Amino acid sequence: MMIPFGLIILDHDFTILSCNSEALHILGLSEVDKPSDQLSKFLNQQEEIQAFLHDLQMDVVPSQQVTLSIKTPAGMIRSIRFQISRSADAKVQGHYYFILSSEDKKDREEIHLNRSLKFNSINKIGPSVAHEIRNPLSTIAIQRQILENSLQSISMDTENENRIIKSLRILNTEIDRVSKLMEHFFKLVRSGSKEPTYEDVNSILREIYELVKQYCYENGVEIRLELEKDVPFVRITRDKFIQVLLNLIINAVESIPEKGILHISSLKREDKSVIKIQDSGTGIPEPQQSRIFTYYYSTKKDGGGVSLALAQQIIKEMRGRMFFESIEGDGVTFTIEVPKAAKF
Numbered sequence: 535m536m537i538p539f540g541l542i543i544l545d546h547d548f549t550i551l552s553c554n555s556e557a558l559h560i561l562g563l564s565e566v567d568k569p570s571d572q573l574s575k576f577l578n579q580q581e582e583i584q585a586f587l588h589d590l591q592m593d594v595v596p597s598q599q600v601t602l603s604i605k606t607p608a609g610m611i612r613s614i615r616f617q618i619s620r621s622a623d624a625k626v627q628g629h630y631y632f633i634l635s636s637e638d639k640k641d642r643e644e645i646h647l648n649r650s651l652k653f654n655s656i657n658k659i660g661p662s663v664a665h666e667i668r669n670p671l672s673t674i675a676i677q678r679q680i681l682e683n684s685l686q687s688i689s690m691d692t693e694n695e696n697r698i699i700k701s702l703r704i705l706n707t708e709i710d711r712v713s714k715l716m717e718h719f720f721k722l723v724r725s726g727s728k729e730p731t732y733e734d735v736n737s738i739l740r741e742i743y744e745l746v747k748q749y750c751y752e753n754g755v756e757i758r759l760e761l762e763k764d765v766p767f768v769r770i771t772r773d774k775f776i777q778v779l780l781n782l783i784i785n786a787v788e789s790i791p792e793k794g795i796l797h798i799s800s801l802k803r804e805d806k807s808v809i810k811i812q813d814s815g816t817g818i819p820e821p822q823q824s825r826i827f828t829y830y831y832s833t834k835k836d837g838g839g840v841s842l843a844l845a846q847q848i849i850k851e852m853r854g855r856m857f858f859e860s861i862e863g864d865g866v867t868f869t870i871e872v873p874k875a876a877k878f
Contacts, residue, residue, distance in 0.1 A: 540634030542573065548587050550574045551629070560614060560634045562606025580604060590618070590630075612636060662749035670708040677701045677708070730769045730852070732875050735800050735807045736761045738776065743798065746783050750796060753787050760799040766807045766874035770852045778845040778856075782811045782868050785842070789815030789866065805874045812867040818860040826858070 540557030544550055550570045558565055558573065566572050577583050582602045601615045617633040681701045684694055743759045750757040786796050794814040801808040818826060827846045849856040854872035 540632075542632040542634065544630045544632065546629070548591070548630070550577075557632075557634050560612075560636055561604060562608055562610060562612065576607070586616075662746075662752055666748040667712055670712050674705055674708050674712075677704050681705070730771050732767050733770055733772055733775070734767055735765045735809065735872075738772070738779070739798060739800055739809065742776065742779055742783070746780070746787075749784075750787055753790070754793045755787050755790055755796050756794070757796045758798070760797065762799070762801050765800045765802045766805070768807050768852075768854075768872040769875040770872060771848075774848045775852070778848050778870070779809070779811070781842075781845060786811055786813035786815060786866065786868075789813055789817075791816060794865075803871070806871045807874060809870045810867055812865065814865045817862040817864050817866055818858070819862050823858075823860060 540560045541552075541554045542550060542557050543552045550573055553569055553573050555565055555569075558569055561573070561576065563569075563572060563576060580602075583604070586600060586602060599615065599617050601613055604612045604614050606612060613636070615635045617635075619631050619633075620629070678701075681698060684698050684701070739759065739761060743757065747757055783796065783798070790796070790813055796814075797810070797812040799810045799812075801810070827843050846856050849870055849872070852872055854870060856868065856870050858866055858868045860866040
């Protein structure tokens with residue numbers, strides 16, 4: 535079964551490195567033994583695409599999201615939406631990812647937008663989580679060696695016995711830490727239930743804190759978590775809710791140019807659960823504030839203009855609201871309010 539969006543990967547010279555079958559399907563091409571060659575020849579014949587690639591190479595593209603008219607080999611004109619992003623991996627720096635969707639397939643676009651939101655979180659936080667996992671694993675290896683050396687000792691005096699017990703205790707602690715971190719991360723990667731569930735806001739924020747603290751540290755950002763007691767349970771789609779929070783946090787960290795502070799807090803306010811994500815970054819210029827929640831508008835050079843608009847839509851679907859306060863040069867505070875679950 536084909537995944538519901540087309541993907542084309544190009545290098546810095548716009549040579550096609552790879553594409554999936556759905557990209558060929560969207561463009562009206564048949565699957566052949568060498569799809570990259572067929573696709574390259576086809577794209578070279580498309581004037582709008584060639585003009586767009588030229589603008590992208592000259593760095594004069596106003597948006598990372600464009601809709602182009604494509605003439606298929608069968609002579610049909612299709613409106614194709616292209617979302618463009620650059621690789622965040624230093625090993626493949628300069629590669630472009632083109633995500634394609636047909637304008638007349640709204641259901642596919644919706645799936646694509648949700649996956650883009652999740653991909654952004656995984657792409658940014660993944661390397662930090664991997665680093666966080668490697669640290670305790672190194673500790674485990676050292677402690678295991680200590681244990682093995684101790685066990686080789688013939689005499690089991692009190693000092694040796696205590697040494698072994700201490701090493702085992704450290705081993706168990708570190709294994710537990712790795713297990714919990716991996717559990718949190720793979721919860722993020724897996725597609726969760728699409729049905730709303732009753733959730734503890736504070737528990738979700740603790741989980742997210744464990745996921746992002748290394749990412750914040752690597753970016754020179756101090757992260758603070760402040761949870762008010764007895765914050766009401768909410769009825770939400772957990773998977774989507776976590777994506778919203780992670781993307782707000784990633785945006786906040788990226789807005790802090792040097793050492794700064796990210797403050798995450800929960801509050802109980804009448805019949806609502808409230809989450810605040812406050813950063814000490816550059817803030818949002820006043821002329822741009824009215825467009826922040828507009829689809830395909832982005833203040834970032836490499837942004838797709840999807841995250842905040844989709845985040846607000848997701849919160850609305852949960853009968854909540856999301857808004858922000860910002861003074862240019864003095865950071866941004868995003869607030870999410872979700873009604874208390876009726877059952878609690």
